[in-house]
Amino acid sequence: MKNYFILPILTAALVGSLFYQVHWLFVLLLVVLLIRICCMNSHRLIAVTALCSFFVGIRTFVYVQSFQTLPEKVDTKIVEILADTVKVEGNSLRFLSRNETGTYRVYYRLKTQEEQKVWLQEQLPDHILISGRFSEAETARNLHGYNGWQNDRSLGITGTIQAETLVSKRVGGVSLSKLRYYLIFHTRKVFPQRLASYLNALVIGHKDENFEEFTVGYQLSGLLHLFSLSGLHIQFYLGGLHLLLICCKLVRESRLIILTLAGLFLIFLCGGGASVLRAVLSYLIAQFCLTFDLKLSGLDRWAIMLLLLLLWRPLVFYSVGGRLSLFFSFLLLYLSYLSDNRWLQSVLFPFLAFPLLIYEFSDWSLVAGIFTLLLMPIFSWVILPGCLILFFCSFLVPLPAFLLKLFEGIFILLEKALLLGTIPAFVIGKPSFLLLIGLIFLIMLIIHRRKKKQVVWQLIVLMMGLVLSIPFSSRGLVAFIDVGQGDSIFIKLPFHGETFLIDTGGRLAFKQEAWQKRKSKPPSDYNILPFIKGEGYQSIDHLIITHNDADHMGELLNITKNLRVKNLYLGKGSEQDILSLLNQMENRPKIHLVKKGDVIGKKLKLAILSPEKSDGSNNNSLVTYFSVAGKSFLLTGDLEKEGEADLIKQYPQLQADVLKIGHHGSNTSTSPELLHQLQPEAAVISVGKNNRYGHPVPETLAALSESETVVYRTDQQGMVYYEWQPFAKSGKLKTMIAFLE
Structure with a gap:
C-alpha cells in the first residue's frame, strides 16, 4: 500500500508532543488523524499506529523526565568538555559540558590574558573541576522573542552553569568532539580568516564568531541556509563514498553497512544538528530500500525518517532548525510529486515556505528564491566541491597562496554582489500557530487546484486576507x-x-583592555x-x-x-x-x-x-x-x-x-x-x-x-x-x- 506509514507516524509525533506540551490544536489534529485511520478499516494500519505511538510516547516521556530540577549552587564537580563547542570572545568563554546528570552550557569570565591564551590553543583539557551557579535558559521574555529554554530542551541541554572557578584536570584524551575541534583549529591555522570561517561552516557545520560578520549579504538575501549542512552536503559526502565503494566492487549489503557507519560518524563530526540528522537518515533509508528492493514511496521514506528522528531526538519540532529542516524536506518531496520540472519547483518553493518563514522570522524575502535558483548551481558545482578539495588537500600538501586568494575572492565577490542586489525583506509579522496551519493548507490547496482558475482566485483572496490580518491586527x-x-x-x-x-x-x-573586548x-x-x-x-x-x-x-x-x-x-x-x-x-x-x-x-x-x-x-x-x-x-x-x-x-x-x-x-x-x-x-x-x-x-x-x-x-x-x-x-x-x- 502506497503512503502507508505517513498517517501512523504523524499520529505518533502528535502523541509524543502531548507528553511534553498539551495544546488544544494538537489534540484536535490527533482526533482528526485517528478518525481518518479508523475510517480506512485496516487492522494492520491501526496496529502500526498503536505501535509507533507507544514507542514515541514512551521515548518522549523518558526524555522529558530525564531533565532534573537544578540546585542553585554548583558544588565543585568534574565535567567533561565538548571541545568543539568552545568559543572565546574577548574575556568571555563558553562551551558545552556533560557529566552523569546531563549536558550543560558553561559560561565563564576569563580573568587574565594568559588564561585566555590557554583556551585558544590546540590542546584543550578533556575534563575540568568546576564550581559556580546553576540556572535554566530563559523562556521568551518578550512577545515574539526567542525561547531559549524550549530550544535547550529540544537539544537535550539540561541547564546553564555560570562558572566561578575552572581547574583543568586532564589533557590528551581522544573523542569525536576533540577530533572536530582539531579540524576547526587546523582550518583556522592554515587558511586566511575569511576563508577559514566559510570552510568550517560548509565542511563541518561550525559557524565561528566571524561568520555572521562575513555573511551579512547572505542574511539580508535570505540565503544563509546555503551554509547549513543539509542534503546537498551529505549527498557529496556519502554519495562520493558510495561511488568509491562501487568502484571497489563491494556487494550492496557491505556498502550499506559501511555507509551506515560513515553516516553515524558524519552526524557526530558535523555537530549533530537537526538538518544533518535528517539528511543522513534520509540517505540511509533510501540506500536501505535500494539494497533490499523495497518499494517504498518518497512520503513513506520521509515518514520513517521522521520516526527515527523522533526516537533519537523526541523534541526536534521544538527547535527552529528542526522545524525548518523537516518542513522544507517535506515541501521538496511534495513539489516532486506535483512536477518534474526543477525550475517550476524552485519558483514554487519560496511561496510554500512562506508561512513557516514568517512564523519563525516575521519577514519574507521575495528575492531569496530567485537568488537560491541562481546560486545553487554555483554552490553545487564550484564552491562546495572546491571547499572540500581545499580542506582535504590542506592535510596533505601546502596550498599555493594564489589558490587561497582565488577562493577568498569568490566569497568576497558574492558578498558584495548580494549586498548590492538585495531588496529588503517584507516585514509581515508573526502569525498564530493556528493561522500558520491554515496558511500552509491554503497554499497547498491553491497549487493542487491550480487548473480550476475560479476556485484558485477565491482561495488566493482568502489567503491574502489571512496574511493581511497579521500586520493589520485589531489589537x-x-x-x-x-x-x-x-x-x-x-x-x-x-x-x-x-x-x-x-x-x-x-x-x-565599561572600560576594558583590548584583549577583553x-x-x-x-x-x-x-x-x-x-x-x-x-x-x-x-x-x-x-x-x-x-x-x-x-x-x-x-x-x-x-x-x-x-x-x-x-x-x-x-x-x-x-x-x-x-x-x-x-x-x-x-x-x-x-x-x-x-x-x-x-x-x-x-x-x-x-x-x-x-x-x-x-x-x-x-x-x-x-x-x-x-x-x-x-x-x-x-x-x-x-x-x-x-x-x-x-x-x-x-x-x-x-x-x-x-x-x-x-x-x-x-x-x-x-x-x-x-x-x-x-x-x-x-x-x-x-x-x-x-x-x-x-x-x-x-x-x-x-x-x-x-x-x-x-x-x-x-x-x-x-x-x-x-x-x-x-x-x-x-x-x-x-x-x-x-x-x-
Missing part, C-alpha cells in the same frame, strides 16, 4: 519591553495604526527588533528619547539602521551631547526638539509635561502622559524626587492609572508624595534581572505597597503590556511570565 498595545537594565516602551494603535517608541534601552559600556550583537537585535517586526512593523512614526543615558538611548543607532524612523524627538537642549551620534545615522529621521507643553502624535496624543529645557540628565528626563482605552499612563524616564516634586507642583490635579517607575526603582525616585497624588492602580518597573545596583530598592517597593499599587517588574515577569481592542471601554494588563511571590 492595540502599550508594551514595556524587557530590555534588561534600561527602558523601552512601544505603543501601537489597532489596524496597523500610529506607532511610538519611547527610549531604546542599551548597554552601559568582544564582538557581540546589539541587545536590541534580541528584544526590541524581534518584537516590533513580530507585530508587523518595519517603521516607527515617533521615536522619543527621554534623556541621554546609555540605558535609554544606547540602541538608537541600531534601531534607526533596522527600522525606518520617521520622527525623532529629543528634549530641547539635550541634542548637543549626542550630535556625534546623530551624525552617524545612516537613515536620519526628522529631528524635533520638544519641551513642556508640546504634544506628539496625531491620533494618540502624547503630552510632554516637563521639562522646559533639558540638559539630558536624569532629572531633566522628558515626562510623557497619555490616555488610551480607558487607562491613563505617566512615563517618567529617570526623573528623580526633586523633579517629581516640581511635577506635582505644576500639575496638582495630575493622576495616572499606570505609572512607569522612575530610574528602575532606585531610592532617588518614586516619592510617597508622588504616589499619594497620582494614586496609580499599577506601577511598572523596567529593571534588569539580578542587576548590580540592587534595583528596585526595598524603600521603593515598600512605598508602592503602602499606596496599594499593583507592581509589575520586567526582571520577574518579562514584558508587561496593556492590550485592548477597538471600541472596548478598557483593556487588560498582561505579563509574559507568570511570577509567584
